Amino acid sequence: xxxxxxxxxxxxxxxxxxxxxxxxxxxxxxxxxxxxxxxxxxxxxxxxxxxxxxxxxxxxxxxxxxxxxxxxxxxxxxxxxxxxxxxxxxxxxxxxxxxxxxxxxxxxxxxxxxxxxxxxxxxxxxxxxxxxxxxxxxxxxxxxxxxxxxxxxxxxxxxxxxxxxxxxxxxxxxxxxxxxxxxxxxxxxxxxxxxxxxxxxxxxxxxxxxxxxxxxxxxxxxxxxxxxxxxxxxxxxxxxxxxxxxxxxxxxxxx
Amino acid sequence: xxxxxxxxxxxxxxxxxxxxxxxxxxxxxxxxxxxxxxxxxxxxxxxxxxxxxxxxxxxxxxxxxxxxx
Numbered sequence: 001x002x003x004x005x006x007x008x009x010x011x012x013x014x015x016x017x018x019x020x021x022x023x024x025x026x027x028x029x030x031x032x033x034x035x036x037x038x039x040x041x042x043x044x045x046x047x048x049x050x051x052x053x054x055x056x057x058x059x060x061x062x063x064x065x066x067x068x069x070x071x072x073x074x075x076x077x078x079x080x081x082x083x084x085x086x087x088x089x090x091x092x093x094x095x096x097x098x099x100x101x102x103x104x105x106x107x108x109x110x111x112x113x114x115x116x117x118x119x120x121x122x123x124x125x126x127x128x129x130x131x132x133x134x135x136x137x138x139x140x141x142x143x144x145x146x147x148x149x150x151x152x153x154x155x156x157x158x159x160x161x162x163x164x165x166x167x168x169x170x171x172x173x174x175x176x177x178x179x180x181x182x183x184x185x186x187x188x189x190x191x192x193x194x195x196x197x198x199x200x201x202x203x204x205x206x207x208x209x210x211x212x213x214x215x216x217x218x219x220x221x222x223x224x225x226x227x228x229x230x231x232x233x234x235x236x237x238x239x240x241x242x243x244x245x246x247x248x249x250x251x252x253x254x255x
Numbered sequence: 256x257x258x259x260x261x262x263x264x265x266x267x268x269x270x271x272x273x274x275x276x277x278x279x280x281x282x283x284x285x286x287x288x289x290x291x292x293x294x295x296x297x298x299x300x301x302x303x304x305x306x307x308x309x310x311x312x313x314x315x316x317x318x319x320x321x322x323x324x
Contacts, residue, residue: 086272091288167283189286189295 016059024052042223054137057118057144061151064107066153071100072162097163104159111152121146138241202240206212256321263291265309265316266282 028045075097082093122141125131159174164171164182171181186194214228266276266287273287279286282301289295290305297305306313 086274087288090273090284094285167285187282187286188298188301189289192295224304 001049020056021054037241053118054140054144057114057148060111060114061144061147064111064155065151067107068104070152071104072155072158075100075162076161079162082166090221097166101159101163104155106157108152111148115145115148118148196233202244206237206240208232209240213237258293258296259318259320260290260293260316262287262316265295266291266309269309275306276305280304312324 032041078093078097078100082090082097085093091197094195118141122138122145126138155169160173163169169182170185171178175181213230213233216225216227216233219225220227220230258324266273271279273291277284277287280301281285286295286301287298290297302313302317306316309316
């Protein structure tokens, strides 16, 4: 019988998430009981998240670093196998590689978002609002954001490099207009696949933006979060519409 | 897409794998695989290139469903 660690890994992940969520909930309830003011649930919750975000970021960076390392090593091993594999076996390897690179890209994107959020909140807290003297958590917060960003960037670049070499494509991320160079090195079927993926991405974006705009408006009405997010989303929506219409005109007039 | 093909059959008859056929036609192995599975309909230029490499006509490899009825 083949023993796999798939279930164990999932169990560890669930247990860690549950422990973190439980710890935060416990701390929140404790803080509320201590103050006795249950109407302050949102400020207290915000404080809990703020105090937990640095250790959480470091745990995420460490966990993701291990995940990236193991996945990239597995991808490298599969690619070596794929060089000599034929037809159906090569298709199977391509499927696995595609899933693995997708996981790396997704996790890396989430890490980048957290890093940006962390650094902007830290700058806002310490340097704009001067809510506390520099020190305390300033250095750990900035360091966490840098580590998160570095781990995700290095892993994404390594993954991109491996994929590019394996599929004999051109363009390094350091090149100017590298995505254009990469796209031009794809053959017709690969370009069609990329077009389809881009179309789905654009469709989901155009569907999500109005929903997010409504959510931002409600958030502003209920919690006074400001209208900046609504304005930003409206600009993004208008820009996407403009690019789409402009591209239609440009493609239609091409001689 | 009612386009059927006998690419795998002709490729096997020539004893070449997808990677080799892809190299001869100037496309990737994945593209040949997608065409064989019917997931992608090649352009006229690629269909002609494939037919030329395999020494047959485009109609030998690709068939429109209505023609088979």
